[in-house]
Amino acid sequence: MPSTSSNESLWAGVQRVQYPTLVGEAFADVCVVGLGGSGLVCAGELLRLGASVIGIDAGAIGGGAGGRNGGFLLAGVAKFYHDAIDAYGRERARQMYQLSLDEIERIAAATPDTVSLCGSLRIADSPEEERDCLAQVVAMRRDGLAAEAYDGAEGRGVLVPGDGAFQPLERCASLAAAVRAAGGVLFEGSPVTRVAAGAVHTPTGVVRAKRVVVAVDGALDLLLPELASEVRTARLQMLATAPTTEISLTRPVYTRWGYDYWQQRPDGAIALGGARDVGGDAEWTHDTSPTETVQRALDDRLRATLGVSAKITHRWGASVSYTKSEVPIVREVRPSVWAVGGYSGTGNVIGSLLGRGIARLVIRGDDALLSPFLHA
Numbered sequence: 001m002p003s004t005s006s007n008e009s010l011w012a013g014v015q016r017v018q019y020p021t022l023v024g025e026a027f028a029d030v031c032v033v034g035l036g037g038s039g040l041v042c043a044g045e046l047l048r049l050g051a052s053v054i055g056i057d058a059g060a061i062g063g064g065a066g067g068r069n070g071g072f073l074l075a076g077v078a079k080f081y082h083d084a085i086d087a088y089g090r091e092r093a094r095q096m097y098q099l100s101l102d103e104i105e106r107i108a109a110a111t112p113d114t115v116s117l118c119g120s121l122r123i124a125d126s127p128e129e130e131r132d133c134l135a136q137v138v139a140m141r142r143d144g145l146a147a148e149a150y151d152g153a154e155g156r157g158v159l160v161p162g163d164g165a166f167q168p169l170e171r172c173a174s175l176a177a178a179v180r181a182a183g184g185v186l187f188e189g190s191p192v193t194r195v196a197a198g199a200v201h202t203p204t205g206v207v208r209a210k211r212v213v214v215a216v217d218g219a220l221d222l223l224l225p226e227l228a229s230e231v232r233t234a235r236l237q238m239l240a241t242a243p244t245t246e247i248s249l250t251r252p253v254y255t256r257w258g259y260d261y262w263q264q265r266p267d268g269a270i271a272l273g274g275a276r277d278v279g280g281d282a283e284w285t286h287d288t289s290p291t292e293t294v295q296r297a298l299d300d301r302l303r304a305t306l307g308v309s310a311k312i313t314h315r316w317g318a319s320v321s322y323t324k325s326e327v328p329i330v331r332e333v334r335p336s337v338w339a340v341g342g343y344s345g346t347g348n349v350i351g352s353l354l355g356r357g358i359a360r361l362v363i364r365g366d367d368a369l370l371s372p373f374l375h376a
Contacts, residue, residue: 036066
């Protein structure tokens with residue numbers, strides 16, 4: 001494999017608080033399993049609604065895909081907007097998109113130091129994709145959604161002004177601090193061994209709670225085996241460079257039908273990911289280790305397409321889950337046990353939205369944020 005294979009992400013330099021491991025019994029109204037972005041947003045909303053909350057994570061807070069992803073804030077679900085209309089109907093696609101737009105605004109307001117609402121670019125990698133980009137613009141503008149045909153230094157495609165970029169692990173750290181300040185109790189290094197109505201078990205303790213929210217994405221099929229026929233875990237791989245002035249990118253970019261993506265951080269470092277299709281069936285795995293096949297494809301994109309020769313400083317992978325319909329899972333899967341996940345690569349915004357929505361549903365019976373997602 002090319003050099004730098006520690007599997008440490010670009011985002012890992014964030015100064016973080018170390019949270020304890022669960023030992024013995026603990027009690028709360030709600031136990032949230034999984035402390036990435038969606039779980040932490042859920043915990044915060046539960047506290048706002050007056051519930052007592054305990055959150056647990058198998059690893060470090062933000063240590064999964066929630067803190068190891070590409071750092072994109074993109075509105076909508078995994079399908080491009082015009083494809084979502086074809087798959088789910090115009091009204092439902094429009095509702096999902098608008099809810100995600102509103103969530104981006106909430107994310108920026110809640111953690112402004114980590115977010116840049118600079119827009120995003122979808123750049124065509126072929127004449128066929130260029131035509132598809134135009135179809136996306138037409139569908140979005142018809143429904144009053146901001147999108148523009150783009151022709152610039154990066155190539156031709158779509159500019160979506162409302163999207164943005166952020167530092168995902170820094171956001172997780174900020175959300176965790178806010179949860180703790182509001183009275184939530186968080187445990188890390190506490191892998192779940194069993195989830196049941198009223199109890200979540202770990203190797204060294206148990207949380208007793210009236211309700212449980214499982215807010216994980218990758219490995220959702222392992223934690224809740226009854227979802228294994230609906231969600232499938234994949235490895236997403238990335239690399240990052242030292243800061244460089246060789247290029248100057250003002251917006252995150254994704255291309256080749258969303259398979260490849262990159263952004264330039266404020267210090268000039270390039271974070272670039274994708275090529276999952278190049279890895280083939282080997283990328284349907286719970287293993288997050290970077291592979292030579294995918295990393296060499298990312299190297300080629302960095303060197304040949306972007307023209308960047310800066311030193312590669314990080315290579316890493318993370319687990320995410322995909323659903324067959326590309327609509328996330330959000331449902332009560334066991335008595336008083338709810339699951340949210342299967343974001344199909346859109347967990348930064350949709351995960352945050354559904355984390356907030358599931359909190360409102362289990363406490364108040366309010367499904368306003370969830371209604372377009374509640375049927376496949």
